[in-house]
Amino acid sequence: MLVKHGMNHLTVLNSARNHKLATSLAVLRRQQFLTRVLGVRGEDRMQDPKFEADADNILRAITPVLDPTRHKGQAGKIAVIGGCREYTGAPYFAAISALKIGADLSHVFCTKDAASVIKSYSPELIVHPVLEESYSVGDRDKDHISRNVVAEVDKWMERFDCLVVGPGLGRDPFLLDCVSEIMKQARQSNVPIVVDGDGLFLVTNSLELVSGYPLAILTPNVYEYKRLVQKVLNCEVNDQDAHGQLLLLAKQIGGVTILRKGKSDLVSDGEIVKSVSIYGSPRRCGGQGDILSGSVAVFLSWARQCILADEGNLSISPTNPTILGCIAGSALLRKAASLAFENRKRSTLTTDIIECLGISLEDICPAC
Numbered sequence: 001m002l003v004k005h006g007m008n009h010l011t012v013l014n015s016a017r018n019h020k021l022a023t024s025l026a027v028l029r030r031q032q033f034l035t036r037v038l039g040v041r042g043e044d045r046m047q048d049p050k051f052e053a054d055a056d057n058i059l060r061a062i063t064p065v066l067d068p069t070r071h072k073g074q075a076g077k078i079a080v081i082g083g084c085r086e087y088t089g090a091p092y093f094a095a096i097s098a099l100k101i102g103a104d105l106s107h108v109f110c111t112k113d114a115a116s117v118i119k120s121y122s123p124e125l126i127v128h129p130v131l132e133e134s135y136s137v138g139d140r141d142k143d144h145i146s147r148n149v150v151a152e153v154d155k156w157m158e159r160f161d162c163l164v165v166g167p168g169l170g171r172d173p174f175l176l177d178c179v180s181e182i183m184k185q186a187r188q189s190n191v192p193i194v195v196d197g198d199g200l201f202l203v204t205n206s207l208e209l210v211s212g213y214p215l216a217i218l219t220p221n222v223y224e225y226k227r228l229v230q231k232v233l234n235c236e237v238n239d240q241d242a243h244g245q246l247l248l249l250a251k252q253i254g255g256v257t258i259l260r261k262g263k264s265d266l267v268s269d270g271e272i273v274k275s276v277s278i279y280g281s282p283r284r285c286g287g288q289g290d291i292l293s294g295s296v297a298v299f300l301s302w303a304r305q306c307i308l309a310d311e312g313n314l315s316i317s318p319t320n321p322t323i324l325g326c327i328a329g330s331a332l333l334r335k336a337a338s339l340a341f342e343n344r345k346r347s348t349l350t351t352d353i354i355e356c357l358g359i360s361l362e363d364i365c366p367a368c
């Protein structure tokens, strides 16, 4: 085929090398330009040490001691809204991560197709097959079905310390309408919401669901962040002023907390910006964001408990529980990913990282 086009392997290799060289030169020139203009390399500004969170101390401060007088439920009850025909892994990863970190109960609200599959992954999860997609509803009374779906989740709502909306949710319009109603109920009950994956697709198109809700956390990956920036700020992602843009974005959505995932994780509530740059893993296998959303939900719940118990005298800063939850979740995931990679190298998978969550937390705050 190559010969047919008048190229042999050597010419292809040379042209590939030349292309690589030209790209490297272009990157170098751009970095030199930024260094001249900004005084610091653009990428490095995202890892400026003065913004780096004191993640270990935060983890120590908010992780509850294993007190024998506590009863089941006090270490956290998390619910994941997600899981459909296509995706069963994502809600499982989020929900099981919450348990592995130390939450007492982890629920999953998903479609009927997904439920038995998720149950078969683990008997530890409480799985509710309540969500419906358009294909299963057909011409039946959609209003009636929607009311039932929302009521099924709502009867549990008061018990939850945090909802995670989106891992493996899919994008079916009827299902997303029901989830919008569930989010409104959660907000009315003052239940914190971590929005991830397809939940971000929903929220980006219906910002009013989270706008002005201080207990909402958005955890966008690179594409989800791009879509959010385009929608809210009407511009492109600006990595030269990543902190400023994230601050502005969080402020524009009424002070929600945003955890921008990437080489460094950046967190802002519209007032401050913090970064977590602990070395994680070079493996980018799918599912790591799901571990993060489940972890953030648990740490946010623990941070809120701590703040209530200490009546605001927490010895760490910042003190916003959503920011604390994001920092703790991000740091723990990165430590676990690093440990898993040490053992598994290129074959590191999300399930390997989940197995390292416990030991990674143990290293920072021993159970006894």
Ligand SMILES: NC(=O)C1=CN([C@@H]2O[C@H](COP(=O)(O)OP(=O)(O)OC[C@H]3O[C@@H](n4cnc5c(N)ncnc54)[C@H](O)[C@@H]3O)[C@@H](O)[C@H]2O)[C@@H](O)CC1
Pocket: 086, 087, 088, 089, 090, 091, 166, 167, 168, 169, 170, 196, 197, 198, 221, 223, 286, 287, 289, 290
């Ligand atoms: N095992 C599982 O069940 C998993 C399910 N997941 C779920 O899958 C659903 C979809 O999430 P994804 O993060 O995969 O989202 P997308 O389906 O939007 O993106 C999938 C991939 O497509 C590419 N892509 C997306 N937008 C792009 C763009 N604008 N330009 C170029 N490339 C682009 C990227 O490589 C991206 O990682 C979510 O519900 C998520 O929670 C993921 O969490 C991964 C694991």
Ligand SMILES: Nc1ncnc2c1ncn2[C@@H]1O[C@H](COP(=O)(O)OP(=O)(O)OP(=O)(O)O)[C@@H](O)[C@H]1O
Pocket: 197, 220, 221, 222, 261, 262, 263, 264, 265, 280, 281, 284, 285, 286, 287, 288, 289, 290, 291, 292, 330, 333, 334
């Ligand atoms: N380039 C990177 N270098 C180091 N860590 C990264 C990098 N990109 C992402 N991460 C880490 O991986 C975690 C998951 O981020 P990622 O962007 O993979 O999420 P995601 O695409 O939503 O994942 P999922 O597949 O679960 O949907 C983040 O907390 C982040 O710390």
Ligand SMILES: [Mg+2]
Pocket: 196, 197, 221, 289, 290
């Ligand atoms: Mg994701």
